[in-house]
Amino acid sequence: MTKFVTIEGRALKQAMKIISAVVERRNTIPILNHAKLTHSDAGLRITGTDLDLEAHVDLDVIDGAGGNWSACITASVLAGIARVAGSMNVRIERADNDLKATITLGDGAAFYEIETLPDTDFPEIGGERGDLIEAFTNGMFAATLDKVKWCVSTEEVRYYLNGVCWHQTKKDRRFVATDGHRMAICKYASEGGDEITRIIPRKTVRIVTDHLAGKDVKLFEVNQPNRLEIVTPGLTIRTKLIDGTYPDYGRVIPGHYDFTFDLKREEIIAAIDQATAIGGNLTPVKFSNQDGRVMIERRSPDWGNAKVKTSTEWPDGKEQPQPFAFNSRYLREVTSKCQGAISMRMTDQSSPFSIHDEDATMTRVLMPMRA
Structure with missing residues (x-):
C-alpha cells in the first residue's frame, strides 16, 4: 500500500517555522537535524527535538493513506520546500524501502526526491503528561x-x-x-x-x-523530574x-528608598543616545546635578566627553543624592522596556536601583557602576 500524505503548503510552512526553531542545524548527531513526520488516522504530526526541547505540531491532512507510518526528513530541506510551496498542496510519499521520500508540489509543478533516516533512530523526551499546573x-x-x-x-x-x-x-x-x-x-x-x-x-x-x-x-x-509540557x-x-x-x-531589592527620580521615557532614551553618540555604548553614563536638573554625562579618554541636560529634577532637600552611574546599554534597554512615566528609586549610589512604570505588575532592578 502506498504511504503518502497531502497537506496544504501554507500550513506546512507555519509548522516548520516552529520545528526549525527547535532543531539545531549544526549538530554532530545526524538525526537531530531531522524532523519526524508521523501519519495516522488523526492526521499528520511533525516533531523536532534537540534532546532538551521537543515540539509536536499537528496538522490536518487533505488526503493520506498507508495507515500509521513515519519518515525522518532533514528539517531545513522540508522547511525550504514548504517556503516555496505557497498555497499549493504538498504531497509527501514514503518509499517502500523506507530510505527515501518523494515530495510533490501541486499537480506536479515541482518534484523532490529526499534522503531519509530511519524513524526508529529519532529520540524523544520521555514521560507522560501529568496534572494541569x-x-x-x-x-x-x-x-x-x-x-x-x-x-x-x-x-x-x-x-x-x-x-x-x-x-x-x-x-x-x-x-x-x-x-x-x-x-x-x-x-x-x-x-x-x-x-x-x-x-x-x-x-x-x-x-x-x-x-x-x-x-x-x-x-x-x-x-519525570524537571520537565514541563506546554500545550x-x-x-x-x-x-x-x-x-x-x-x-x-x-x-537584591532594597527595603526602602531615600530618593526618587521621575523620568520621561522618550527624553531619557534620547539623552542616553545623545550621550553615547561618540564612542558607542560600552562605557558608563553618569547622573549628576546641574542647576537642579539631572545631567547625563559620558567620559571617554579616547573619544572625549559628552553632557546632556534633562528636564528631570534633581531631588531637593537637606540630604541630596550623590552622583551615580549605569552601564549605558543596560540603562537604555531597561528604560525602553518601560511604558509611560518612569520612576527610578534610589537608596544610595552603590545600592541597586528599582525602576517602575505604569505597568503595576513589573519591578525592574538595575545595578549601578562607579561614577
Whole structure:
C-alpha cells in the first residue's frame, strides 16, 4: 500500500517555522537535524527535538493513506520546500524501502526526491503528561514571559540564570529573570500557594514568545523530574527545565528608598543616545546635578566627553543624592522596556536601583557602576 500524505503548503510552512526553531542545524548527531513526520488516522504530526526541547505540531491532512507510518526528513530541506510551496498542496510519499521520500508540489509543478533516516533512530523526551499546573488565556503566557526575558543571562558559569524563574510564593505567582546586573520581575497573579520554583530555559522562552503570541496555553506537569509540557491547540512543547537553585533575588531589592527620580521615557532614551553618540555604548553614563536638573554625562579618554541636560529634577532637600552611574546599554534597554512615566528609586549610589512604570505588575532592578 502506498504511504503518502497531502497537506496544504501554507500550513506546512507555519509548522516548520516552529520545528526549525527547535532543531539545531549544526549538530554532530545526524538525526537531530531531522524532523519526524508521523501519519495516522488523526492526521499528520511533525516533531523536532534537540534532546532538551521537543515540539509536536499537528496538522490536518487533505488526503493520506498507508495507515500509521513515519519518515525522518532533514528539517531545513522540508522547511525550504514548504517556503516555496505557497498555497499549493504538498504531497509527501514514503518509499517502500523506507530510505527515501518523494515530495510533490501541486499537480506536479515541482518534484523532490529526499534522503531519509530511519524513524526508529529519532529520540524523544520521555514521560507522560501529568496534572494541569496553570492555564493562560489570550496570549498572556507569551506576553508575560516577554516582559522579563531580556534580562536572562547568557553566561555559562552561572547556568541557573540561563532561563526565566517561574516562582510561586505564598502570596503570588511571578516570572523573574536576571543576569546579575539587571533584573525584571513580573507578578502576574495575586494568588499563591506552596513555594515552587521552576527555571524555564532561555531557548524555550524564546520559542514561546516568538510563536505562541495571542494563543491560549496550558502548562502541565510531566511524570519525570524537571520537565514541563506546554500545550496550545495544534502544538505541544515538552521541555527539560534547568536543574539548579535560583538565587534569592528578593535580597537584591532594597527595603526602602531615600530618593526618587521621575523620568520621561522618550527624553531619557534620547539623552542616553545623545550621550553615547561618540564612542558607542560600552562605557558608563553618569547622573549628576546641574542647576537642579539631572545631567547625563559620558567620559571617554579616547573619544572625549559628552553632557546632556534633562528636564528631570534633581531631588531637593537637606540630604541630596550623590552622583551615580549605569552601564549605558543596560540603562537604555531597561528604560525602553518601560511604558509611560518612569520612576527610578534610589537608596544610595552603590545600592541597586528599582525602576517602575505604569505597568503595576513589573519591578525592574538595575545595578549601578562607579561614577
